[in-house]
Structure formats: structure tokens, C-alpha cells
Amino acid sequence: MSQLAALVGLLGLLLMLTGLVRGQSRRARADRERIDVLEDALLAQQRAHSALERRLDGLESTLVGLGRHLERLAEGSAATEDLADRLRTRIDQVETRLLDEGGAYAQAIRRVSRGNVSENELIQDFGIPRNEAELLIRLHKARAAEEGGRR
Numbered sequence: 001m002s003q004l005a006a007l008v009g010l011l012g013l014l015l016m017l018t019g020l021v022r023g024q025s026r027r028a029r030a031d032r033e034r035i036d037v038l039e040d041a042l043l044a045q046q047r048a049h050s051a052l053e054r055r056l057d058g059l060e061s062t063l064v065g066l067g068r069h070l071e072r073l074a075e076g077s078a079a080t081e082d083l084a085d086r087l088r089t090r091i092d093q094v095e096t097r098l099l100d101e102g103g104a105y106a107q108a109i110r111r112v113s114r115g116n117v118s119e120n121e122l123i124q125d126f127g128i129p130r131n132e133a134e135l136l137i138r139l140h141k142a143r144a145a146e147e148g149g150r151r
Contacts, residue, residue, distance in 0.1 A: 091139060104128060112140045 095109055104126040111117050111125075122133035 108133070108136060109140075112136050115144075 105128065108122050108126045108128055111122070117137070119130060119133040119137060122128055122136065123130055128136075
């Protein structure tokens with residue numbers, strides 16, 4: 001009987017060990033499945049990271065191009081402002097010469113600078129062409145607006 005009891009005990013132990021091995025095997029499979037899921041998620045994250053890096057590179061390149069464009073615009077703006085200053089100076093010189101010489105243009109310029117005169121009045125009163133009357137009025141309105149903006 002003692003051999004039988006020993007065999008039953010061994011059999012019980014063997015069954016218990018088999019159950020433990022099966023449990024360990026199930027846990028190992030479940031762990032492997034979780035690892036596979038995590039590896040897939042990691043791969044997806046790496047792809048997304050690569051895509052973001054490519055987009056960032058593109059944005060950086062675009063920003064560099066915009067910076068260069070803005071520099072060119074600033075240079076062009078400075079040149080335009082310089083040209084406008086030279087034109088204002090030249091207009092002032094011509095007006096001064098016309099005022100010094102007297103005549104119809106000098107009188108028309110004085111009248112426009114005093115304000116509120118129409119093109120037709122300049123044409124009728126001083127005999128100057130319509131396009132020149134328009135130009136005188138525009139120049140003096142622009143100058144008055146510019147001087148008003150400086151104050």
C-alpha cells in the first residue's frame with residue numbers, strides 16, 4: 001500500500017506540475033500577445049514620428065524661404081521709400097522754381113495750397129490743362145495728408 005500511496009502522491013504531484021506548466025504556458029502566450037501588440041504600437045509611433053519629422057523639415061525649409069523673401073521685401077521697401085523721398089524733393093524744387101518765376105502755375109499752386117479748389121476752377125481761372133490741374137490737386141492733397149500724419 002505504501003507503494004500505491006507513493007504512486008498516487010507522485011501522480012498527484014505530476015498532475016499539479018502539469019497544471020503549473022500549462023498555466024505558465026498560457027501566461028507566456030498572453031505575455032507574447034501583449035508584447036506583439038506593444039511592438040505594433042511602437043512601430044506605428046515610429047512611423048508617425050518619421051512623418052512628423054518630414055513635415056517639420058518641410059516647415060523649416062518654408063520658413064527659411066519666407067525669411068529670405070521678407071528680407072528682399074524689406075530691401076525693396078527701403079529702396080521705394082528712398083525713391084519717394086527723392087521724388088518729393090524734386091517736386092518741391094520744381095514748385096519753388098515755378099513760384100519764383102510767377103505766372104499761371106505759381107498762382108494755381110498758391111490757390112491749391114490754400115485749399116478747396118476744383119479742377120474746373122484751375123482750368124478756367126489759369127488756363128492750365130485738365131491733367132495738370134488734377135496733378136496739382138492730388139499732389140497737394142497727398143502732401144497735406146502726409147504733413148497731417150507727421151503731427
